[in-house]
Amino acid sequence: MTEIIDLSQEIYSGMPVFNGLPEVQICIHATHEQWDKIPNPTTTTPSVYKLELGEHTGTHVDALNHMGRPFVGQSIDTMPLSMFYTEGICLDLSHKNLKELIEPAEIEEACEKANVDIRKGDTVLLYTDHYRKHYGTANWKNGPGISTATARLLGETEISAFGVETMSPGVPNVSNKEVHHICGELGFTHYENMVNLYQLVDRGRFRFIALPLKIRGGTGSPVRAVAVFEGNG
Structure with a gap:
């Protein structure tokens, strides 16, 4: 039996966005009553x-031109779809506290603990439990993040992308700025604002799918990210 785990935030008016990015506004444009010409x-x-929203809203992927x-x-519409349809692993880094850096040794330790390895073309998801602990609070913007050394480690392994729960x-x-530059330099990307990563911990490899919208010249796109486990039942 196939199990599909949703890794994406809801998109709604007033939802948290990264500092300075467009706020999300959703309103009714047309109703069935208007279409059916119902009076009063x-x-x-x-x-x-x-x-009304920015490309970098909710669970989204960054294009290399970002x-x-x-x-x-190197806009989102030029990036190969194979980058968004990969094998995936999820590493448990839930011991990390606010604003702490995730260092290469911790990535290696998490791989050993989960008995997985990082392979070329993978998407590597980093579970910190920041979403469940802090979403909607003043500390939502203060999550942990990877160091530049970790970004370079991941990029030199030739992964397709990594994903985080944070903004x-x-x-x-x-x-943060340096991590973005390293992604561009080494040709891999990342997903932000992921959810439900706790459901992937210690479960080995899975199929990761997160196709972006085909935005001409786009610097990123919201995605519906999922993890797919193929069972034998």
């Missing part, structure tokens, strides 16, 4: 919503 309707049944000026032209892959004002 007593109900409002949405038929179309209008969405990583820095040297990577112009940024590195710690803002500590490693």
